[in-house]
Amino acid sequence: MNGNGDGPVVVAADVARRYGQGETAVDALRGVSVEIERARLTAVMGPSGSGKSTLMHILAGLDKPTSGTVAVAGTEITTLGDNELTKLRRRHIGFVFQFFNLLPMLNARENITLPLTISGEKPEDGWVDKIVGDVGLSDRLSHRPSELSGGQQQRVAIARALVSKPTVLFADEPTGNLDSTTGNEILELLRRSVDDYGQTMVMVTHDARAAAMAHRVLFLADGQIVRELGECNAHRILEVLEEIAA
Amino acid sequence: MTRFAIRGLLSRKLRTALTALAIVLGVAMISGTYVLTDSIDQAFDRIFTDIRQGSNAVISGKSAFDLSEGSGVTEPTFDEALLEDLRGLSGVEDAEGSVDSDATQLIGDDGKAVVYGGAPNLGFSIANPDSRFNPLTLVNGEWPGANEIIVDKETAAKEDFEVGETIGVQAEGPVQRLAISGIMQFSSGLTIGGATLAGFDLPTAQRLMRKEGRLDEIAVASKPGVTDPELVREIQAILPDGTQVQGVGQQVESDAEETNEFITFLQTFLLAFGGIALFVGSFVIANSLSITIAQRTRELATLRMLGASRRQVLGSIILEALVVGIVASLVGLFLGLALAKGLFRLFDLVGFTLPNTGLVFETRTIVVALLAGILVTLGASLRPAIRATRVPPVAAVREGATLPPGRFARLRGVGALLMAVGGFAALAYGIFADGLDTTTILIWMGLGTLLVFLGVALFSSRLVRPLAHVLGWPATKMGGAAGSLARDNARRNPQRTASTAAALMIGLALVTLVATLASGIIVSFKSSVNDLFTGDYAITAQNNFSPIPIDAAEAAAMAPGVTVVGNVRTGEALRNGEAGFITAVDPGTQEVIDLDWTEGPEDTISTLGDDGAFVDDGWAEDNDAGVGSSVEVTFPNGSSKTFEIEGIFDPPSGGSPFGAVTISAAAFDAEVPQPRNLYSFLKMEGGATDENQAALDAALADFPNAKAQSREGFIDNQISGLSSILNILYVLLALSIVVSLFGIVNTLVLTVFERTREIGMLRAIGMTRRQIRRMIRHESVITALIGAAIGIVLGIALAALLIYRVDFLVFSFPTLQVVIFVIAAIAVGILAAVFPARRAAKLDPLRAIAYE
Numbered sequence A: 001m002n003g004n005g006d007g008p009v010v011v012a013a014d015v016a017r018r019y020g021q022g023e024t025a026v027d028a029l030r031g032v033s034v035e036i037e038r039a040r041l042t043a044v045m046g047p048s049g050s051g052k053s054t055l056m057h058i059l060a061g062l063d064k065p066t067s068g069t070v071a072v073a074g075t076e077i078t079t080l081g082d083n084e085l086t087k088l089r090r091r092h093i094g095f096v097f098q099f100f101n102l103l104p105m106l107n108a109r110e111n112i113t114l115p116l117t118i119s120g121e122k123p124e125d126g127w128v129d130k131i132v133g134d135v136g137l138s139d140r141l142s143h144r145p146s147e148l149s150g151g152q153q154q155r156v157a158i159a160r161a162l163v164s165k166p167t168v169l170f171a172d173e174p175t176g177n178l179d180s181t182t183g184n185e186i187l188e189l190l191r192r193s194v195d196d197y198g199q200t201m202v203m204v205t206h207d208a209r210a211a212a213m214a215h216r217v218l219f220l221a222d223g224q225i226v227r228e229l230g231e232c233n234a235h236r237i238l239e240v241l242e243e244i245a246a
Numbered sequence B: 001m002t003r004f005a006i007r008g009l010l011s012r013k014l015r016t017a018l019t020a021l022a023i024v025l026g027v028a029m030i031s032g033t034y035v036l037t038d039s040i041d042q043a044f045d046r047i048f049t050d051i052r053q054g055s056n057a058v059i060s061g062k063s064a065f066d067l068s069e070g071s072g073v074t075e076p077t078f079d080e081a082l083l084e085d086l087r088g089l090s091g092v093e094d095a096e097g098s099v100d101s102d103a104t105q106l107i108g109d110d111g112k113a114v115v116y117g118g119a120p121n122l123g124f125s126i127a128n129p130d131s132r133f134n135p136l137t138l139v140n141g142e143w144p145g146a147n148e149i150i151v152d153k154e155t156a157a158k159e160d161f162e163v164g165e166t167i168g169v170q171a172e173g174p175v176q177r178l179a180i181s182g183i184m185q186f187s188s189g190l191t192i193g194g195a196t197l198a199g200f201d202l203p204t205a206q207r208l209m210r211k212e213g214r215l216d217e218i219a220v221a222s223k224p225g226v227t228d229p230e231l232v233r234e235i236q237a238i239l240p241d242g243t244q245v246q247g248v249g250q251q252v253e254s255d256a257e258e259t260n261e262f263i264t265f266l267q268t269f270l271l272a273f274g275g276i277a278l279f280v281g282s283f284v285i286a287n288s289l290s291i292t293i294a295q296r297t298r299e300l301a302t303l304r305m306l307g308a309s310r311r312q313v314l315g316s317i318i319l320e321a322l323v324v325g326i327v328a329s330l331v332g333l334f335l336g337l338a339l340a341k342g343l344f345r346l347f348d349l350v351g352f353t354l355p356n357t358g359l360v361f362e363t364r365t366i367v368v369a370l371l372a373g374i375l376v377t378l379g380a381s382l383r384p385a386i387r388a389t390r391v392p393p394v395a396a397v398r399e400g401a402t403l404p405p406g407r408f409a410r411l412r413g414v415g416a417l418l419m420a421v422g423g424f425a426a427l428a429y430g431i432f433a434d435g436l437d438t439t440t441i442l443i444w445m446g447l448g449t450l451l452v453f454l455g456v457a458l459f460s461s462r463l464v465r466p467l468a469h470v471l472g473w474p475a476t477k478m479g480g481a482a483g484s485l486a487r488d489n490a491r492r493n494p495q496r497t498a499s500t501a502a503a504l505m506i507g508l509a510l511v512t513l514v515a516t517l518a519s520g521i522i523v524s525f526k527s528s529v530n531d532l533f534t535g536d537y538a539i540t541a542q543n544n545f546s547p548i549p550i551d552a553a554e555a556a557a558m559a560p561g562v563t564v565v566g567n568v569r570t571g572e573a574l575r576n577g578e579a580g581f582i583t584a585v586d587p588g589t590q591e592v593i594d595l596d597w598t599e600g601p602e603d604t605i606s607t608l609g610d611d612g613a614f615v616d617d618g619w620a621e622d623n624d625a626g627v628g629s630s631v632e633v634t635f636p637n638g639s640s641k642t643f644e645i646e647g648i649f650d651p652p653s654g655g656s657p658f659g660a661v662t663i664s665a666a667a668f669d670a671e672v673p674q675p676r677n678l679y680s681f682l683k684m685e686g687g688a689t690d691e692n693q694a695a696l697d698a699a700l701a702d703f704p705n706a707k708a709q710s711r712e713g714f715i716d717n718q719i720s721g722l723s724s725i726l727n728i729l730y731v732l733l734a735l736s737i738v739v740s741l742f743g744i745v746n747t748l749v750l751t752v753f754e755r756t757r758e759i760g761m762l763r764a765i766g767m768t769r770r771q772i773r774r775m776i777r778h779e780s781v782i783t784a785l786i787g788a789a790i791g792i793v794l795g796i797a798l799a800a801l802l803i804y805r806v807d808f809l810v811f812s813f814p815t816l817q818v819v820i821f822v823i824a825a826i827a828v829g830i831l832a833a834v835f836p837a838r839r840a841a842k843l844d845p846l847r848a849i850a851y852e
C-alpha cells in the first residue's frame, strides 16, 4: 500500500559523508550502498560513531551526502531543492527520534495530527482513531507532553510518524531513552505496524534483542557496512557485534 | 499552522507580554498625542465660534503684508468713525466696535503680574454687554463702567479677586488702578488654559491700550433676509484702506489660525517622539524574536522534518508578530486615551486648565496608531523570521546544530558600515546642501539618522567584545566570580548583546545630541553677550522674550544714576519686499552695545538719523548690499521708506539682538503706532550695585511685566527658557529609554530561561543566590554601558555635524550631562536586572539540572 511498484523503496549507492575540512575532517560514511525493502523492518547496528545516525539522516533527506546517490520511492533526492525535499518528506518519510520532539504547547492528539495539519490534509476517516487505539493512547489524547510519561510520549511520536502513511519510517534509537519494559512495548508496537500495515521501517538500535525483531540487520563500522544478517536471534547478533568491535 | 502560532504565543505569555510592551508605549504616545491635540483643537474651535456669536461679518485692520503669528506685532487699528458709517448701511441690523490686546497684565494682590505659563493675558472692550455679540455671561456683580474692570471666574478664584476690590491693570502705559465691577465667564462655560481675561467698557479699554478714537474690530449682524455674502459686498464698498471684512465663517478660521498652527506643531512634535519610541521598540521586538527563535530551533526543526515548508515557518513567525502587533497596538491605543485624559488632569492640577469639550477619538487616531504599531512589529519580525526559515530539519535530531550563516553573513560588517556611512552622507546632504526646502531637509536628515542608527546597531556586534572587555572590567573587580562570569556572558553572544544595547544606544544618542546642542547654544550665547554687551543692566519682559511697551524703558531712564539707555525695538516689515523682522535702536545703544563692524564707521548706531540703516553681513551678502546701497522697508501700516545702509556688522557666533536690518528708533516709531522694546540696556553710575538695582526696580514698579537684570542675571534668565525646553525634550526622550529598559529586561529574562541548566549547575557547585543575582545585574549594567558608550559617541558626532553647519553655534562638550547619562545608563541596567535576577536566583538547583 505504500510507494509504487515492488522494488526497494530506498536505494543508496556509494554514499559518502565527510564533516569538516582539512585536518579535522571526519569521514562519517565511506561508500555505503544499501537497498531498503518494502514492508520490512531493517535494523542498523554498530559501535558509537560508526555513522548510523548520519546514514539515517541522509536516507531521510535531512542531510546531503558528500558523494553518492539516494533514491526514495523512485525519486533521486540528493539533487532536490528545499521545497521538493519538503514535499517528499511530507509524502514519503516518517521519523521517530530518541528524544521525542513533541511540541510542548500541543496536546497529544494535536501532536499526532501535526503532519496532516502542516500539509493541509484532512485525516482519513477512522485512520487516526485506529492508530491512536493501536498505540494505546485513546484516553490520553487531551494531555500535553509534559503530562505524559516517556513511553507515552514515544507512542505519540510513533503515531505521529504513522499518521501520514509514510513510504518509509526511520527510527533512531527509539528506545534509547526508555527503561527496558517500556522499550519492549515500543519495539513491539513498531514491529506490529510493519506486520499489520505493511509499513517499511529502518531502525537504529544498540539493543541486540531489538535488532532480533527485524527482518534484516545491517552492521556499520567506521562508516561502512561490514556485515549483514537476515532474521536471527539476539545471541547471534551479539556475536557479530563482538567480531566487529575486535 | 495559525493555531500553533497562537498556541506558541500563549505558552510563552510572559515573554510575549514583555516583547509587546516595547510597542505599547510608542503606540500609546501616538494615540495619546492625537487624542490630546484633537480634543484641544475641538475645544478651541468651540471657543472661537462662541466669540463670534451673533456676528455675520467682522471688520478688522489689515496690515500691508502677512504678519507672522505670535510676534507681538498686531494688525493696525482704524478710525472708530467707521462704526457709524456701517450702522447706516441698509443690510446692517446691528454693529459694535471693540479693541483688544493680548498683553493686558493684571496685578495680583502680591504686586506681581498674573501669568500662568506662557498663556496670554487677554484684554478687550465690551461696548454693549446686552448686545447679541457678547459671548460672556455675568457670574457675579455688574458689567464694567468707566474705569472698571471685569475678570474671568478662573483668574478671580486663583487670585482671590473680589467684586469691589481695586486691582492694578497695565496694557500699554503704566499700571492703572481699576475697581472690579464683576466676574464673568464664557456663556459656554469653557476656559482657555491659563489665560487671564479682562473686560472694560470701550473708552477705558481704548485708553489703557492707547487706542483712543480707534478700533481693532467691528462685529456686524445682518438684517433678516440679507445673506452673508451680500452683507460683505455692501460693507466692502465703503471700507477705507487698511481694513478688511470677512464673513463670520472665514473670520473664525483666521482667528483660529494661530492656535491651529500651534496645535499642529505640538502634534507633529509629540508624534516624532512617539515615532522614536516605536523605532526603539522595533529593536526590542527584533531582538526578542531572534532570541526566542534561537531557543525554539529544535521545535522549528521538528516542524520542518514533519514536512513544514520554509514558507510555512516564515508565515507562522510573521503571524506571531502580527498577533503581538495587533494586541500591543490595541492596548497602546487605549493607553493613549488614558494618557490624554491624565494630561488634561495634570494641566488642571498645575493651574493651566486646557479647554476641554470631551476627549475626541477620531478614526484617524485608531487607524494611524494601529497601523504604526502593527507595521513596525511586522517590519521588526522580518529578519528573525527569515532566519527561522534557515533552521535545518536535521537540527531536530542533532544536538547543538546551529543555524547556517546567511548567504551574506560575511558581508554583514561591511554592509552595516556602508549603511552607517550612507546615513551620515544623507544627513550631511540634508544639512549642507543648498536650496533645499524645509521638508526635503527634514526628510534627508530623518532618513540619514535612521540609516546611521540601523548601521551602527548592526555593526555594533563587532564592538561588543572589546567594549565588554573594557566596560566589564569594574564588574570583575567589584563582583568577583559573579562579575567575571557576567562579563563573559555579555561577550558570549555579541549579536544579542549588541541589539539589546542598540535600543538604549538610540535613546542616549538623542539625549546626548540635545545636550551637546544646548551646551553649544549656551556657551555661544554667553560669549556673545560678553562680547557685545558693555552696559550694566538689561530690561526685558518677565518671560524674557516678549517685546514690552516702550514706556517701561522711559520710566527706567528716569531712575537716579542712569547715564545711558539703549533700546532695541523689534517689529515686522518687508525688507526689499521680503517679510521678516527688523529692529530699531536709539543713539544711546552705541554706548551699551559693541558691534564688530566690517564696513562703516564705529559710531554707526548713533549716527543713523531718520534714513540710515545697518545690516548684518549675511544679509548684505545675500542681497548684494554694501555701505551706500539702499534698502526699502515697508511697515505694517503700508507705508514704504528707503533707508541708506551706513554700516555692516559681523554678528558673534552666539547671535546678536539685532535683526538683519536695523533702523533708528525715531524712524521706526514714526510708522509703528505702538512700538515695543525687545531689550533695553542701561549704564549706571557705579555699575551694577544693590542701590542701582533698587533704583531701577522702583522706577519699574508701574510696569510689572518688565524686569531689570544685571548682566549675569540677564544671561541666566535668557538661558532658563532654554532649560525648560531642554527638560521637556529629556522627558519625552525618556520614553524611548524606558522602552529600551524593557528591551534589556526582556533579553535577560530570555537569557535566564535559556541558561536554566547552567544556572542550576552554578548553584549546585556552590554559587549563592546573591551571587547569581549579582551576575545577572552586572551583565545588565555591562550591556547598558555598551549602549551608553556607543550612543554618547554617536550623539556627540551628530551634534558636531549640526553645529559645524550652524554659524551661530560653537561646539562645547557637555561634560556634566554625559556623566549624568552614564550614571543613568547604569541605573537603567540595575533596574532592568531586578526582575530577571530574582527569577534566576529563585531557580531550584535540582529542577534546573533536571530541566527538559
Ligand SMILES: Nc1ncnc2c1ncn2[C@@H]1O[C@H](COP(=O)(O)OP(=O)(O)OP(=O)(O)O)[C@@H](O)[C@H]1O
Residues within 6 Å of the ligand: A019, A020, A026, A027, A028, A046, A047, A048, A049, A050, A051, A052, A053, A054, A055
Ligand atoms: N555535524 C557534525 N560535524 C562533525 N562531525 C560529525 C557531525 N555529525 C556527526 N559527526 C561525526 O560523524 C561520525 C558519525 O556520527 P553518527 O552520529 O552518525 O554516529 P552514530 O553511529 O549515530 O553514533 P551513536 O551510536 O553514538 O549515535 C562521528 O565520528 C561524529 O563525530
Ligand SMILES: [Mg+2]
Residues within 6 Å of the ligand: A052, A053, A054
Ligand atoms: Mg546516533
